[in-house]
Amino acid sequence: MRHTQLRSFHAVAQRLSFTAAARELGVSQPTITTQVKSLEQEFGVELFVRRGRRIELTETGAGLLEIARRLFADEKEAADYLNETRGLRTGHLRVGAVGPYHVTDMLAAFNARHPGLYVSVTVGNSRDTLRDLLDYRTDVAVLAHVDPDPRLVAIPYRRHRVIAFCPIDHPFAQRRSIRARDMEGQRLVVREAGSTTRRAFDQAMREADVRPKVVMEIGSRESIREAVAKGIGMGVVSEAEFIPDPRIRKLPIADTEIYTYAHVVHLKERQKARLVHAFLQVLAGLLPVSSPSSRRRPSNSRR
Template identity: 60%
Template sequence: MRYTQLRSFHAVATAGGFNAASDAVHITQPTLTAQVGALEEEYGVDLFIKRGRRRELTDTGRQLLAITSRLFAEEEEAVAFLEQSRELKTGRLSIGAVGPYHVTEMLAAFNRAYPGIELAVKLGNSHDVLADLLDYKSDIAVLAHIDEDDRLLTVPYRRHPVGVFVRTDHPLAKRKNIKIASLEGEPLIIRETGSTTRRAFEQALTKAKIRPRIVMEIGSREAIREAVIRGLGISYVSEAEFVPDPSLRLIPIGDAEIFTYAHVVILQKRETSRIIRAFLEVVRKTKLSNAK
């Protein structure tokens, strides 16, 4: 009720009288008079004094007008913000991802479509990225593997083969592709527990009954890359995420199907969010465009 009374006071104060305010806001004069009177009576103050046919503000009224002017200006700003958010002219989208390759592709496409949306990205392992999504700390998750979960909606995005990379002076570097048996006894640098690339690679090794010699476990793609460059061993990577280097060679595995996947994941409860729906639509269009 007080909001309506303050609105009525503000209309009369800015219009200079009840008749003018009635015409401006399309509320009857008796209603405006009753609203302002109720405000004055509740707080025991005088907000207007009558001078002829005009109403002038008292000192209390002038101070209140300064406050209501700020109040309703903020309200107008809030409404304008919500209108822009509805039209996706402004807003913020938080995305968690297990790697930069696919998510940057998605972000570039989304930014072209909705340049007013602020984008925030946090990279981490699968466990942490999924936890952030479930805790509402992020809006979108880009994951390599996702288990069946009724809370989640998953959109498949990409599939890429996993290859082995070695130093250019390694004996395997001379081959166009290798058989998985070639990895028997090789010094292997592996990703951390929880890495979906590691899981896919180890499953293929187990299936082929190959036992490489694990020399190091590192939780960073960049650190693994440096370790291989320095001759500490060989490693594996999704071919899409391999960064060419004069001292390294990526070699496909010819007789084993090892793949990594990219899935875009959201909470089922948030499927109706306009900004999330817009992101998924951009993802689908980007996927189709790249498939051509």
């Protein structure tokens, strides 16, 4: 088995496309076909099921993909190690995040500490971000919530207060803050049910026995801001994600502390990988936060 064969297989298996794999590796598409085919012939196995223009991994292919992922993660780690030996002047740190807001300060600190390193950030939903980390496609991930997993190490990083906001012609627009009770019956534009902000807010409202009226569910923060600015209802957002806009007013919820959290997550087995280690060292220098036991704290138990 040659390295190029495995490299081609890995690229095809990840994208389920010979053409996309060729583009990724910077070779012609027939080259990829040849490499994969020769691998199959050499071992007398079938790695992909070809269904016309669509291909699928066979069971053997899926098994090999698992191994290839580990191998290429190790290969990257070897390169990172050598780069570290040269003083971390070059290298590529891959960060996955559920939103750009939580990562900017840690990336700024990392860049200041290691200006020669290239950092790429993939922003996605929490499921994809976690999957990328587990599949070695990213080195670290920034997630709001992490279920216990023996493969993972989650470091509580920041918490952000959840605030409300309204259009400038709303009756609340002249107020400096509101109370949870004020949300009773209010028209709300909110994120989808699975979103962290939505979960934290819903829980707080349930505990306060307050029932806002959800009139619209939108999957992006920017769209919610636009909807609120147009007067469709009030919005709720993590304070870190609030972007000032002359058409809207920010309204802290004075009597109820609702928080969203950011955790930096990495694979336990890669804890000592050079770039991951360097990132964690930079992280340790930033403000820590103790692990949350609840997303909402009553105001009289403020730390």
